[in-house]
Amino acid sequence: MRLLITLFILAFAQLFLNIASASPQTPVNASLHKAEKKSAREDERRKRRPVKTSAKKSRPSTAQKLKLKKQQKLDTAALSHPASDKKKSAKNTRKRYGHQRPLSTAKTAGAGLLEADDPTTIKMSKSHRLRYQKARETAMTKLMGQLGKPYQWGGTSPHTGFDCSGLVWYAYKDLVKFRIPRTANEMYHLRDAAEVKRESLEKGDLVFFRINGRGTADHVGVYLGNGKFIQSPRTGKDIQISALSEDYWQRHYIGARRMMTPKTIR
Numbered sequence: 001m002r003l004l005i006t007l008f009i010l011a012f013a014q015l016f017l018n019i020a021s022a023s024p025q026t027p028v029n030a031s032l033h034k035a036e037k038k039s040a041r042e043d044e045r046r047k048r049r050p051v052k053t054s055a056k057k058s059r060p061s062t063a064q065k066l067k068l069k070k071q072q073k074l075d076t077a078a079l080s081h082p083a084s085d086k087k088k089s090a091k092n093t094r095k096r097y098g099h100q101r102p103l104s105t106a107k108t109a110g111a112g113l114l115e116a117d118d119p120t121t122i123k124m125s126k127s128h129r130l131r132y133q134k135a136r137e138t139a140m141t142k143l144m145g146q147l148g149k150p151y152q153w154g155g156t157s158p159h160t161g162f163d164c165s166g167l168v169w170y171a172y173k174d175l176v177k178f179r180i181p182r183t184a185n186e187m188y189h190l191r192d193a194a195e196v197k198r199e200s201l202e203k204g205d206l207v208f209f210r211i212n213g214r215g216t217a218d219h220v221g222v223y224l225g226n227g228k229f230i231q232s233p234r235t236g237k238d239i240q241i242s243a244l245s246e247d248y249w250q251r252h253y254i255g256a257r258r259m260m261t262p263k264t265i266r
Contacts, residue, residue: 128262135175135265136204142171143222143230146239151232162232164220167239168206168259171222176264184208188217192264193257204260207244209252217254 145158152161156170165184173180178192187193188208196205201223209219221231224241232239242249 132260132262132265136260139171139175139204139222139260140224143167146170146232147230147241149239151235151237151239153235162239164232167230167232168220168222172259175266176260177266178264180259184218184220185216187220188255188257190257193259194261196256196258198253198256201256202258205256205258207256208254209249210254211252219252223256 146162146167149158150161151163152166153163154166155161155163156166158170162170165182165187168187169180169182176192181187181190187206193206196202201207203223203225205223207221207223207229208217209221210217211219219231219233221229221242223229223244227244228241229244230239230241233242244250244253
């Protein structure tokens with residue numbers, strides 16, 4: 001009987017110990033489960049936040065909408081007045097570059113070229129300016145080297161002599177880009193050479209005369225500055241320097257052209 005009671009007590013104690021050891025684990029497992037749920041919810045919230053913020057950023061603000069409307073109005077205004085803008089730009093271009101305006105006659109063409117090629121109104125690099133000055137000096141040297149040589153009709157060589165246009169052709173033929181015509185009248189109507197007013201003459205400009213009164217330029221010389229020009233006058237005369245102020249040359253003078261400019265030199 002005592003043995004049975006002892007076994008019963010031992011079994012009861014063992015059962016009590018098992019219950020006691022199992023009871024604290026239950027709240028721990030529950031708390032862990034709750035913590036896992038809470039962390040999972042926080043992860044889901046974090047995942048959703050960037051989506052919401054990106055959606056807000058993609059929407060244009062009120063200031064951006066106003067700016068966009070203002071830009072659209074400016075674009076519409078620019079499209080509604082394209083002709084006036086073109087006229088203004090063309091007008092400004094004509095003021096700066098005379099050779100770009102439409103030319104209807106040889107006279108206006110010459111004036112436009114002069115305005116564009118005048119070395120005082122266009123920008124040149126130092127090397128280009130030096131080359132231009134050297135070309136003008138070369139032409140003057142060639143001309144002055146022919147003083148005293150006889151007039152020769154159709155002549156273009158220092159060995160035989162020159163006529164008036166032959167002297168000009170010889171002086172400039174290797175210095176300019178364009179082809180120089182052979183007669184004085186063709187030179188007078190040459191579109192590649194800018195027309196020059198008498199009060200604007202510079203060294204190297206061609207001066208033209210109408211001697212025989214046939215409606216054409218039949219004589220040409222080269223201006224040397226200070227009212228003087230070099231010419232090969234006529235049969236029986238030598239190449240010489242004359243003054244534009246003389247009555248004879250004033251009566252027959254009809255115009256001038258600039259053969260050599262910074263844009264036409266080689």
